[in-house]
Amino acid sequence: MSFLKDIKDSQTADQDLISQYKREGDIRILGELYQRYMDLIYAVCLKYLKEPAGAQDAVMAIFEELVSKLRKHEVTHFKGWLYTLAKNYCFMHLRSQKQMPVSQLPEFMQLTEIPHLETVFEKELNLNQLSKCIDGLSPDQKQTVQLFYLEEKSYKEIAGITQTDWNKVRSLVQNARRNLKICMDKITPNA
Amino acid sequence: MEEKSNKFSAEYIRKYLDGQLSDQEMQALEKAALEDPFLADAIEGIEESGKHAVSFESGIADLKTKLEQRISEKERKTGILFQLSKWPVAASFILVIGLAVFMVTYINKKQASVTLDKSSQENSVRADSVKRDEPVIASVKSRDIKKNATVRKESITIMKADKIQPDKKKDNSLSADSSRFFSDTTHEAENLETLARRDVSAPVAAAAKKDVLEERVAAQTIEPVVGSSGNYIRGHVINDQGKPVPYAKVNVRGSGKHVFTDTAGFFKLYMKDPRLAALVYVQPAGYESASAELIPDSNITHTIQLHSSASDADLTTFPDEKTSPFIIGWDAFYHFIDSNKKINTKDSVMKGEEVISFTLYSDGRLSPFRIEESVSSSHDKEILRLIRIAPALKLREKKKIRCVLQIRFK
Numbered sequence: 001m002s003f004l005k006d007i008k009d010s011q012t013a014d015q016d017l018i019s020q021y022k023r024e025g026d027i028r029i030l031g032e033l034y035q036r037y038m039d040l041i042y043a044v045c046l047k048y049l050k051e052p053a054g055a056q057d058a059v060m061a062i063f064e065e066l067v068s069k070l071r072k073h074e075v076t077h078f079k080g081w082l083y084t085l086a087k088n089y090c091f092m093h094l095r096s097q098k099q100m101p102v103s104q105l106p107e108f109m110q111l112t113e114i115p116h117l118e119t120v121f122e123k124e125l126n127l128n129q130l131s132k133c134i135d136g137l138s139p140d141q142k143q144t145v146q147l148f149y150l151e152e153k154s155y156k157e158i159a160g161i162t163q164t165d166w167n168k169v170r171s172l173v174q175n176a177r178r179n180l181k182i183c184m185d186k187i188t189p190n191a
Numbered sequence: 192m193e194e195k196s197n198k199f200s201a202e203y204i205r206k207y208l209d210g211q212l213s214d215q216e217m218q219a220l221e222k223a224a225l226e227d228p229f230l231a232d233a234i235e236g237i238e239e240s241g242k243h244a245v246s247f248e249s250g251i252a253d254l255k256t257k258l259e260q261r262i263s264e265k266e267r268k269t270g271i272l273f274q275l276s277k278w279p280v281a282a283s284f285i286l287v288i289g290l291a292v293f294m295v296t297y298i299n300k301k302q303a304s305v306t307l308d309k310s311s312q313e314n315s316v317r318a319d320s321v322k323r324d325e326p327v328i329a330s331v332k333s334r335d336i337k338k339n340a341t342v343r344k345e346s347i348t349i350m351k352a353d354k355i356q357p358d359k360k361k362d363n364s365l366s367a368d369s370s371r372f373f374s375d376t377t378h379e380a381e382n383l384e385t386l387a388r389r390d391v392s393a394p395v396a397a398a399a400k401k402d403v404l405e406e407r408v409a410a411q412t413i414e415p416v417v418g419s420s421g422n423y424i425r426g427h428v429i430n431d432q433g434k435p436v437p438y439a440k441v442n443v444r445g446s447g448k449h450v451f452t453d454t455a456g457f458f459k460l461y462m463k464d465p466r467l468a469a470l471v472y473v474q475p476a477g478y479e480s481a482s483a484e485l486i487p488d489s490n491i492t493h494t495i496q497l498h499s500s501a502s503d504a505d506l507t508t509f510p511d512e513k514t515s516p517f518i519i520g521w522d523a524f525y526h527f528i529d530s531n532k533k534i535n536t537k538d539s540v541m542k543g544e545e546v547i548s549f550t551l552y553s554d555g556r557l558s559p560f561r562i563e564e565s566v567s568s569s570h571d572k573e574i575l576r577l578i579r580i581a582p583a584l585k586l587r588e589k590k591k592i593r594c595v596l597q598i599r600f601k
Binding site for chain 1: 230235240253257
C-alpha cells in the first residue's frame with residue numbers, strides 16, 4: 001500500500017500528469033494520477049453509498065468517467081474537480097436507485113465550497129469583527145468555538161471538558177462556523 | 192489550503208479515528224476538514240467503513256488490483272483500435288449494429304403476441320387499418336367481460352371511442368368509412384378522457400364517477416399504427432402461465448421513468464431517441480423482476496414473461512397484497528378495508544374488483560388517489576372512505592412509494 005503514503009502535495013505534479021495524459025492518451029498515466037486519490041475517493045463513495053461493494057464499483061466507474069472526461073475538459077484544480085465528479089456520481093447512482101433523500105438534491109447542484117471557504121478563512125483573520133460575532137453565538141456554541149479555534153483543542157478534548165458527546169461537539173463547531181459566516185457576511189457584505 | 196489537506200492520507204485519517212494522534216494533530220485535521228469538504232467526507236466514509244466486515248484497507252487493496260487489471264485491459268483495447276484506421280472500424284460498427292437491429296426486429300416480429308403490422312406511411316389507408324384493428328378490440332372486450340362480471344353499456348362505447356381517439360388527434364379529417372362508424376363516440380371519448388385523467392383526491396365523488404373508464408382510455412394498448420412514430424416501446428407482461436400481469440411497474444434503466452402495465456398487462460413507453468435500445472426493468476409485486484433490452488418500434492409488442500417468486504404462490508390473483516419491504520402495516524390496512532367494506536346503495540349487486548392506486552409519503556400522508564379499476568362510483572366512495580379511517584401505513588427508509596390496493600367484491 002505504498003501509494004497511500006506517497007501522496008504528493010504539489011498541484012503541479014497533478015497538472016503535469018494531466019497534460020501528459022492528454023498528449024499521449026496513455027491510460028497508465030491516468031492510473032498513476034488516480035491512485036493518489038483513490039483511497040479518499042473510496043472513502044467518499046463509502047460515505048454516500050454505505051456499501052463497500054457498491055463503493056468499489058463506484059470507484060471503478062468514476063475512473064471510467066475520468067478516462068473520457070479528462071480528455072475533453074480543461075481541469076485546473078484536479079483534486080476539487082475529482083471530488084465533485086465522485087460526489088455527483090454517487091448522487092446519480094442513489095437517484096437511479098430511488099434512494100436519494102430529497103433534502104440532499106440541492107447539494108447535488110453545487111460545486112465544492114473550497115473557493116468560497118477561502119474567503120471565509122481570510123475574513124476570520126479580522127479578529128475584531130470575529131469576536132463580536134462570537135459574542136452573538138449561543139453559550140454552547142460560543143464555548144465550543146472558543147475551545148476549538150482560540151485554545152486549539154481537538155473535538156475529543158472539548159468533549160472531555162464540556163462533558164458532551166464527540167458528535168455533538170462536531171456539530172456545535174460546524175453550526176457555530178455557519179453562524180459566524182452569516183454574521184461576518186452581514187458586517188462586511190462586500191468583502 | 193489545498194496543499195494542506197493533501198497531507199492527510201487515508202492512513203492518517205484511520206489513525207485519527209483510532210485515537211492514535213496527538214491532540215494537536217487531531218485538532219489540525221479537524222480544522223482542515225472544516226475547510227475541505229473532500230476531507231470531511233473522506234473522514235465520514237472511513238468512519239462508515241468501521242461498520243462493515245470488509246476493512247477499509249482490504250477494500251483499497253482490492254481496488255488497486257482492479258485498477259491494475261482495468262489499465263492492462265484498456266491498453267489492449269486501445270492498442271487494437273489504434274492499429275486499424277478509423278474508417279474501416281466505423282464502417283464495420285455500423286454494419287454490425289445494422290445487422291443486430293435487423294435481427295432483433297425480425298425475431299421480435301415473430302414472437303410478438305400482438306403484432307399490429309405494417310406502419311402505413313400514407314394516411315389514405317386509414318379505413319383499412321381501422322378495420323384491421325377490430326379483431327383486437329373484440330378480444331380485449333371479451334377479456335374484460337370475463338374479468339368484470341358486469342360490463343356496463345357505456346364502457347363498451349368507450350372502448351370504441353378510445354380506439355378512435357388517437358386517430359382523431361393526429362388527423363381530424365377521418366375517412367368516410369370510419370367517421371360513419373365512430374362519429375357518435377368521438378366527442379364522448381374526449382370528455383371522458385378529461386374526466387378520467389383527473390386526480391380524484393379532491394372531489395372524490397365527482398371524479399370517481401367515470402373512473403371505470405380511465406384505464407381503458409389511458410392505456411391505449413391498441414393504438415392504431417397509422418402515423419405513429421417509432422418512439423414507443425410496447426410490451427406485454429405475462430406470468431409463467433401466460434396470463435397478463437396488471438399494475439406491474441416498468442422502469443427504464445437510468446432514466447428514472449416508469450409506467451404501470453394496464454389491466455391487460457400491456458405497457459407503452461415513450462423514448463426520446465427511437466434509435467436507442469432501452470434496458471427495461473419490470474418490477475411487479477409477487478414476481479421476480481425481469482429485465483430486457485428493447486428497441487423502440489411501434490409495430491412490435493414485446494412479450495416479457497415473469498416467474499412467480501418462490502415465497503408466495505397464490506399472489507397471481509392479488510399481486511399487490513404482497514407486503515413491500517418498505518411498507519409497514521400493509522396487512523392491517525388491507526384487512527381493515529377488506530373486512531369493513533359495505534355497499535348500501537343499489538350498486539351493491541355489482542361485483543368485481545376495485546383497484547385504487549395512491550402514493551404513500553414518509554409522513555404517512557396518502558395522495559393522490561387514482562381509481563385504476565372501478566366497480567361503481569359507490570364502490571369507489573366506500574373504498575376511499577375506508578382508506579381514510581384505516582390503520583395508518585408507514586414507510587421504511589424510502590421517501591415515498593406508489594401503492595396499489597386491490598379489493599374484490601363478490
